[in-house]
Each structure stands twice: as C-alpha cells, then as structure tokens.
Amino acid sequence: MSRRRAVAGGIVLILVGGGLATATGCRNQGERVVSYGIGRPATAVEVAAWDIDVNPAGEGLPAGRGTASEGSEVFAAKCASCHGAKGEGLPSAPALVGREPREGFPFGQSLRFTRTVGNYWPYATTLYDYINRAMPPTAPGSLAADEIYSAVAWILDQNGIIDSGTVMDAASLPRVRMPARDRFVPDDRSGGPEFR
C-alpha cells in the first residue's frame, strides 16, 4: 500500500545502470532527477566495522560462545555494580531478572510488576545486540563476543529461560523462545475520532 501511494505521490521506479532502483522522481515541477553521483562507494571493511546489528534471525551474530557459569563472572565484573548482584535492578539501572507474574501480561493494567528481560523482552537476540553496542555505559563496545554470549546466557539462566549448561552462540541464541514473544501487536491507531 505504501509503495503504491508513494508512486502516486510522484516517486518513480527507474533503471539505473541496468539494475532496478527506487529513486526520487519529481522535485521541482516534474524535473526528474536520477542521481547526482554524490558520495563514494563504501568499502567492505568500512561496512564490516560499523555493521554491528543483530536481528531475531541471528543475522549479525559473530563467532564466539558462552555459558551461564562463565557469565556469572562477567556479570559480577561488568554489570552488577549498576544492575545489582542478581540482576535485580538498582536505582542506577533497571532489573534484568524476574518472571513474575507467571500468568498473564498485566503491565498495562498495573505497575505492580517490574518489566524485565524474563517477563517482557520478546527476543533473546536483542540482548546481544544491545549489550554489544551500549554496555557497560562507562565503556560501551568494550566486551568481547565470548563475554557477551556469557552474560546473555547468565541473564537468560537467571530468568529460568535456558538451562544453566546451555551454550549460547550464533546458532543457539536465535532459537531461544522468550516468554513474552507473542504479546506484542502492531500499532492499530490510525487517526480519526476513535481513540485507541
């Protein structure tokens, strides 16, 4: 739908160098501009250096591995000072561990339960992605892949989501099924008089 609307709005599909490309169409009174040739080709090295994201399919996960027992040391050294020794949360950083309530998903109805990895996060891969890019805040990007896999394993184990011996790596992490996985729904607000 969006694509059709975009085309109607003046954006056209054109052939560039033999390949199909989406491009801007009409800027000023129908003047069609294809490309100004501005910018330079990115090298594979440049892309690899910055392409750090990990998606739910596991694309982007690097080589490496870790278990919860290895992760307990990583967590104690790198995470516990802000998140608490058991990941219970401190004023400095949110709780990571907690499955209550076991039934239901009452976070809209009540503020009684703290949202954690265990009861709210829908994807385990998000843990790797986020820790890798942003944690710890005093030295973001400083953890090695094995340390991150280990810390992720520890957090998932503490939440009772994986067995304590389970190795987390690029193959196993995307297969972890998070308890809140099916709770998320698309935005159904669309304007108009009905308040949603």
Place this chain on the structure above:
Amino acid sequence: MSTGGSRSASITRRALLAGTAATAGAALLGTLPEAISGQDPSQAPSPAVPPDPTKVPGLPTSATSPRSPFEQPARTPTGQLTGASLSPLQELSGTITPTDLHFERHHNGVAMIDPAGYRLLVHGLVDRPTVFTLEDLKRLPSVTRIHFLECSGNGRTAYRAPRQDLTPQLIDGLTSNAEWTGVRLTTLFAEVGVAPRATWILAEGGDAAVLSRSIPLEKALDDALIVYAQNGEPLRPAAGYPARLLLPGWEGNANIKWLRRLELIAQPNMSRDETSKYTDPLPDGTARQFSFVMDPKSIITRPAYPARLDRGQWMQVSGIAWSGRGKIARVDLSTDGGRSWAAAELQEPVLPKAHTRFTWMWRWSGDPATLMSRATDETGALQPTLAEFRQRRGPGTDYHYNYIRAWVVERDGRVVYGVDL
C-alpha cells in the same frame, strides 16, 4: 543584611561588557521583581540598568546576543548522561522553540563529533553501498520544514505522579518545535538505489548508546529527512550534530541523532528501544509495538501554575497544540472542566506536524474555574479525557500520554495543575 541590594550591586557594567550577562542575570534573579517595581526604595537600581536608558550610551555590538538579564528561561538538567531536560513551555511565545531551550533526551550523553571526520554509511539492500560526508549531504538538494519533536514519554510525570505544583514545563516540556533543514531520504535513496526487497531501515547513531531503531521504509518515502541545521544554524551537539534523522510527527526516540548509519533491511531489527522500551502495554494483555505517531495534544501554557489571576480582568489564555498526523484543525477551550467548549483562535501559520499557537481572551469572574484545552487534528482525532485515556491505555502505559490537561483556578486566583480531572 540587605541581601537583594548587595547582590544586585555586584552586577557591574563591566561584568556585562565582559560577556557574563547570563551569570549576572542568574545572580539577579532573586532580586529583580523588587528592583523593577521599585517596591524597595532603599535599593538603588543596578548599575547595569540605568534609571533612564535614554541618558547613557548602551552596550557595544557582540559576537552573539545574550538574553536580557531579566529573562532567564532554562531547561531542567539533571546531570545524568541518560535522561532528559525539559523545555520551559510557559516562557515561550509563538511556535519556534529557541534552539538552546529545545528539550533534550540522551541515552548515554551528548556525543561530540568532528564534522571533518563525520561519515554516514548507507548500505544493506541497496545497489551501491555509499559513504556520505557532511559536505556530500550539503551538496544534495535541501528542504526546510517546521516540525515538532516530542519524546513519547512526555507527560509521564503528570500521569504517574500528578501534583498541583506542576508547571507546563514539568508536565509537557519534552516537546519542542523547530525549523529543520536537510535532505529528504528519497534524495539519498536515489544515490544508493534501494532494492525492492527492502521494507525497513535500521537507523543508528554515533553516540555512546549507538542508539538504533527500525523505521518502516514507507516513512522514508513519505517525509523523512536527514537534517543538519536547526533554526538556521548547524545542529547543536545536543540535537545530534552534525546530522540526525528527522521523522516528522513520530516519537522523538526514533529521530536518531548523530546519525552514522542507515541499513536497508527486510525485517525490523527488534532493537532494545523498540521492544523493551518504547512499546505500550495495554490493559488487554498485549503491548503495542512500533507506535511511532504522536497523537494530537495541547496544553495551555498561560495561565498555568504558579500564576495568580486577578478577578474581573481580561487576559489572554494561550497554549500550543500539535499532532503527528497532520495539521491541527481546531482547539476548543473550556473554563468549566469540560462541560462546555468554545473554539480558540489558531495563530497562523498552522503547519502539519508542527506546534500551533492557540489563544483566547478570557475574564475570570472570581468563581472557581477549570481551564482545559482539547485539540482536534485534520484526521478528526481529538484528545481523550483522562478517564477515557485511563480506560483505554491503562495505568501502566508508558508513552503517548495525550489526554486533556486541566488547570484549576482556585477561589483566591491561584492556578494549579488539575490532578485527576
């Protein structure tokens, strides 16, 4: 000790000339009302403010214009690296937020970036992975647009922990409005060639949070921009210098600052800030995800706490209204707590996805009154009452608090925030 007198006497003309007007003004702050009104005859006027400015030369030209020392608008910095600082809505007129008063929200501090080393990488499902410098972006055709930016958590304090002594700044100061200049994403896409399989864009910042969000491609094809200027000058560091994403009408967090990378992808990435945060748990046991659009909203910024009204005197009621879905169609005002409504005047220009200033002349009779504003946008969406909002979104909801705000005028003329109305 005559604290007021001694402090204002310390404000010398030389201090102002040396460019320390802001500091001087801060020191003056506590004493100004007396100095202005002359209620304390023992106080000589400050040397910086001659009794008759027509009788002495003024100040010379300067590199940048400081505010009058009598005006001290300020945000609410907390000193934290991950947090927010709110815009003083009650001290602003019109619709453009002064750049240094635009609200801030950072996820691990304000990144400092040398523009000479700045690079924007566009890659993924594209024909030509490309690196753009800041100069490259400025060589491309630019557009200039006026849009609001609002943190989707704006209003949380008033919803979760309401108090009568909340100011407009503390209630809704996480919205601001500016003129932005930059490049349309479609312009950039023409340079790189987007593959048909691409449906989302991962946008990533070059700050210490390396903040990332997945953005539907349709927004990019609609009105998304990469901006490098705000209100006519390069972005300030706190606003994402040297370049940021601007998604008109969409929650602030997705407008990635210090933008360093756009990756065209086929599925959303499920980043932390689109799963753990910035999702909306609902009373039905689900959580709304990718709830980007900011709903219609308004707030009366004058009168507001801590004003005290004079009985029987005409005054202008004024505030701002905005919607992430387009233009504000109307703003209705009530002085009786929502039992009756009348249309306010909208100051031109009324722009889509931008703050709109509304005004209304009113004379307080002396009886208790409850002032409310209710915005309707061009889609027909209007602000719900607090009761409707609670019922639909629940007490635990975390973002998008767009219910009607109320100000109560008490019998003695004091104006307080209308808790639970």
